[in-house]
Amino acid sequence: MATYSHIDPKIVADGVIARECYAVVYAPKANRKRFPANCVEVFDTLDAAYEAADPGARRFAAEVIGPSRSSEGQQLFYLVRWLSAVD
Secondary structure: OOOOOOOOEEEOOOOOEEEEEEEEEEOOOOOOOEEEHHHEEEEOOHHHHHHHOEHHHOEEEEEEEEEEEOOOOOEEEEEEEEOOOOO
């Protein structure tokens, strides 16, 4: 897995900075907007994320913001937009 690739830093909560990055997200259901870190694989480039995507295995290229810590202490990524078709 790549180190976190940064597109644009964002202040999310309590001054914590999360970053937009390209990733492949395991998404059994496409209606979710946030994903635990163990469902997200971050890539250095958009092309790398596209190459690693596998829609048949429910792994979709996406632009995400994160990681950030939820109120329950989980590391989460938030969906910015899907980069590959999600049904």
